[in-house]
Amino acid sequence: MKTLDKVNCISDVKKLDITELNKLSGEIRKFLLDNVSKTGGHVASNLGVVELTIAIHKVFNSPEDKIIWDVGHQSYIHKILTGRKDRMHTIRQYEGLSGFPKRCESFHDTFETGHSSTSISAGLGMAIARDIKGEKNEVVSIIGDGSMTAGMAFEALNHAGDIKSKMIVILNDNEMSISKNVGGLSKYLDRIRTAPTYGKMKDDVETLLNSIPAIGKTMYRTAERAKDSLKYFLLPGILFEELGFKYLGPVDGHNIPLLIKTLNRAKLVNGPVIVHVLTKKGKGYKHAEENPDKFHGASAFDLKTGKALSKTKGVKYSKVFGDKLYDLAKNHKDIVAITAAMPSGTGLENFKNKLPKRFIDVGIAEQHAVTFAAGLASQGLKSYFAVYSTFLQRGYDQVLHDVCLQNLPVVFAIDRAGLVGNDGETHHGVFDFSYLSHIPNLIIMAPKDKKELEEMVEFTYKYNDGPIAIRYPRGVSVEKDELITNNEIVLGKGEMIKEGKNVAIIAIGKMVDIGYEASLKLEESGLNPTLINIRFLKPIDNDLIKKVSNEYNMVVTLEDNVISGGLATSVNNELFKYKYKGNLINIGLPDEFIEHGNTSELFKKHKLDADGIYDTIINSIKA
Ligand SMILES: Cc1ncc(C[n+]2csc(CCOP(=O)(O)OP(=O)(O)O)c2C)c(N)n1
Numbered sequence: 100m101k102t103l104d105k106v107n108c109i110s111d112v113k114k115l116d117i118t119e120l121n122k123l124s125g126e127i128r129k130f131l132l133d134n135v136s137k138t139g140g141h142v143a144s145n146l147g148v149v150e151l152t153i154a155i156h157k158v159f160n161s162p163e164d165k166i167i168w169d170v171g172h173q174s175y176i177h178k179i180l181t182g183r184k185d186r187m188h189t190i191r192q193y194e195g196l197s198g199f200p201k202r203c204e205s206f207h208d209t210f211e212t213g214h215s216s217t218s219i220s221a222g223l224g225m226a227i228a229r230d231i232k233g234e235k236n237e238v239v240s241i242i243g244d245g246s247m248t249a250g251m252a253f254e255a256l257n258h259a260g261d262i263k264s265k266m267i268v269i270l271n272d273n274e275m276s277i278s279k280n281v282g283g284l285s286k287y288l289d290r291i292r293t294a295p296t297y298g299k300m301k302d303d304v305e306t307l308l309n310s311i312p313a314i315g316k317t318m319y320r321t322a323e324r325a326k327d328s329l330k331y332f333l334l335p336g337i338l339f340e341e342l343g344f345k346y347l348g349p350v351d352g353h354n355i356p357l358l359i360k361t362l363n364r365a366k367l368v369n370g371p372v373i374v375h376v377l378t379k380k381g382k383g384y385k386h387a388e389e390n391p392d393k394f395h396g397a398s399a400f401d402l403k404t405g406k407a408l409s410k411t412k413g414v415k416y417s418k419v420f421g422d423k424l425y426d427l428a429k430n431h432k433d434i435v436a437i438t439a440a441m442p443s444g445t446g447l448e449n450f451k452n453k454l455p456k457r458f459i460d461v462g463i464a465e466q467h468a469v470t471f472a473a474g475l476a477s478q479g480l481k482s483y484f485a486v487y488s489t490f491l492q493r494g495y496d497q498v499l500h501d502v503c504l505q506n507l508p509v510v511f512a513i514d515r516a517g518l519v520g521n522d523g524e525t526h527h528g529v530f531d532f533s534y535l536s537h538i539p540n541l542i543i544m545a546p547k548d549k550k551e552l553e554e555m556v557e558f559t560y561k562y563n564d565g566p567i568a569i570r571y572p573r574g575v576s577v578e579k580d581e582l583i584t585n586n587e588i589v590l591g592k593g594e595m596i597k598e599g600k601n602v603a604i605i606a607i608g609k610m611v612d613i614g615y616e617a618s619l620k621l622e623e624s625g626l627n628p629t630l631i632n633i634r635f636l637k638p639i640d641n642d643l644i645k646k647v648s649n650e651y652n653m654v655v656t657l658e659d660n661v662i663s664g665g666l667a668t669s670v671n672n673e674l675f676k677y678k679y680k681g682n683l684i685n686i687g688l689p690d691e692f693i694e695h696g697n698t699s700e701l702f703k704k705h706k707l708d709a710d711g712i713y714d715t716i717i718n719s720i721k722a
Pocket residue numbers: 144147170172173213214215242243244245246247273275276277380395439440441463465490493
C-alpha cells in the first residue's frame with residue numbers, strides 16, 4: 100500500500116516515521132504531477148516545497164498553529180495533506196479547488212493569498228492577536244525569496260523584529276522568482292548560500308592560529324575579543340539578526356529530518372525567528388528543474404515531454420505589446436521598460452535580452468516601480484511600466500500621488516485586464532477602470548485587437564502631455580477582418596464599427612469583438628444595432644455619446660470591468676447630462692469577487708458572452 104493512501108489528514112502525517120515520510124514525499128511528487136499535468140498550475144513551486152510542507156505538518160499543529168503561505172501558489176501539498184487529496188484533480192477548474200489558499204475550503208487555510216509578500220504582516224497580526232488573547236499557538240509564515248523582495252515584506256520584518264512577538268518566518272530560498280530572482284537581497288542570500296558557516300570558519304581560524312608557535316595563542320585571544328565584529332562579518336543572516344530576528348540556517352529544504360530538527364529548534368525561540376531553507380524549484384521533475392520559469396505556472400502538459408498539450412493559436416496581447424515596444428525602443432533611445440518581476444508574462448523577454456540597459460526588473464515591487472517610472476519621466480525619459488492589472492492595485496497611491504499629480508508622462512501597459520481565468524478572484528483584472536478613471540490627468544484606453552494595440556502603443560510614445568494607460572486582456576488577440584478599420588487613434592475619440600438604428604452598443608477593449616458577435620445574433624432577430632468601439636475610457640468621446648443620446652432608444656454599455664466605476668459609469672454620467680430618456684443597459688461584471696475557471700465558462704456565467712449579451716438585450720426589449 101502506498102503511504103499516500105494512508106494519509107487523509109495531518110494527524111496521519113504525524114504518525115509516520117522518517118522512512119515513511121521520505122517515501123511519502125516521492126509519492127506526493129508523482130501524485131502532484133499526475134494531477135497538475137492535466138489541470139495546469141504552479142508546478143515548479145509546489146515540487147520545491149514537498150519536504151518542507153511535510154516537515155511543517157509534522158512539527159506544527161494546524162489549525163491551532165497558524166500556517167500562512169505567501170502568494171499561496173505553492174500550497175498544493177498543504178492541500179493534499181489537509182484533506183483535499185481527493186479533489187486535487189479539480190484544482191483551478193471551475194467549481195473545483197482554488198489554486199490558492201481559501202478559508203472556505205479548509206480551516207487549515209488560515210489566510211487567503213494570491214498577491215505576494217503579505218504573509219509576514221498577516222502572521223504578525225495573528226501572533227499579536229494570540230498574545231492579546233493569552234493563547235499559546237505558533238504562527239508560521241512561509242515566504243519565497245522572490246516575495247521577500249517586496250516592500251510589504253520589509254515593512255513587516257521591520258515591525259516584527261522590533262515588537263518581538265513570537266513568530267516563525269520560513270524563507271524558502273530557491274533563487275527564483277518567476278524568472279531568476281533579482282536585487283540586493285537576492286545577492287545577499289546568494290552570499291549566505293555560498294559562504295562557509297560562521298562556526299566552521301571560526302574553527303578553521305582557531306586551528307590555524309593555535310598552530311602558530313609563540314604568538315598564535317595571543318593572536319587567538321585577541322581574535323576572541325574581536326569576536327563580535329568578526330561575527331558581524333561572518334555570521335550568516337546577520338541582516339535579519341540586526342532587524343531583531345533570530346536566524347537559523349541555511350538548511351537543506353529537501354532533508355526532512357533536518358527540517359524537522361530545525362523547525363523544532365525554531366519553536367523554542369521566544370521571539371521572531373527566521374528559518375532560511377534552501378530548495379530547488381521544480382525538484383524531482385527534470386523538465387521543471389531545467390525550466391523552472393516555464394513550469395512556474397504551466398498549462399496542461401505531457402508528463403513525458405514536458406510540452407504543453409494545447410498550442411495557442413494566434414498571438415498573445417503581451418507579445419504584441421512587447422514586440423511593438425521593442426520596435427519603438429530601437430529607434431527611440433529615451434524608452435525604458437520596467438517590470439515588477441514579470442518579464443516574460445508581460446512580453447518583455449525580447450526587450451530584456453536585446454536592450455538590457457533600458458530594461459529594468461525591480462523585483463516584486465509594484466509601488467516602487469510606479470514611483471521609479473515617475474522619477475525616470477521627471478528626467479525626460481519615456482518610461483513604460485508593464486504590469487498586470489491586479490498587481491497595479493498595489494501601486495494605486497503611487498499612480499495618483501507620484502505620477503498623475505505631477506502629470507508625468509509615464510505609460511502604464513496594463514496586462515491581464517478583465518477576467519484572467521484559472522487564477523481566479525485574486526488575479527482577475529476587473530477593477531482597473533474603476534480605480535484609475537477618477538484620477539485626474541490620466542488618459543485610459545483599451546484596444547479591440549492586436550492592430551489597435553500596436554497603434555495605441557505608438558500613440559503613447561507620441562503623447563507627452565501626461566500619464567497614459569492602455570489595458571489589454573490575457574491571452575491571444577482577436578483578428579477579425581470585420582473589425583479592422585483604418586481610423587487613426589485620436590485622443591478621446593471612439594470609432595463607429597457599424598451604424599444601424601434604435602440600439603447602440605458601446606463597447607471597449609475585448610468586448611468590442613464579443614459585442615460584434617452579439618450584434619450578428621441581434622441582426623438574425625431582425626434588429627439592426629449600432630456598434631461603437633469607444634477606445635478611450637478617459638477622456639470619453641462626448642460627441643459620440645451625444646449622438647447616441649439623440650438618436651437611439653436603447654444604449655448598451657459593454658465592458659469586462661466591474662460595472663461600478665467603469666465604462667458604464669462614464670457613459671451613464673454623460674447620458675445624464677444629455678437627459679437621456681431611452682432604455683439604458685449596463686453589461687459588465689457584478690459587484691462581487693469572481694471565482695476561478697476558464698474564461699469562457701466565466702464569461703458565460705456572467706452573461707458576458709455573445710449569447711448572454713443577446714439575451715439581456717432581447718429580454719429588455721421584450722419587457
Ligand atoms: C504583488 C504580486 N506581484 C506579482 C506577483 C506574481 N508572482 C507570483 S509568484 C511570483 C514569484 C514568487 O517568487 P517566490 O516567492 O520566490 O516563490 P517561488 O515561486 O520561487 O516558490 C510572482 C512574481 C504576485 N503574485 N503578487
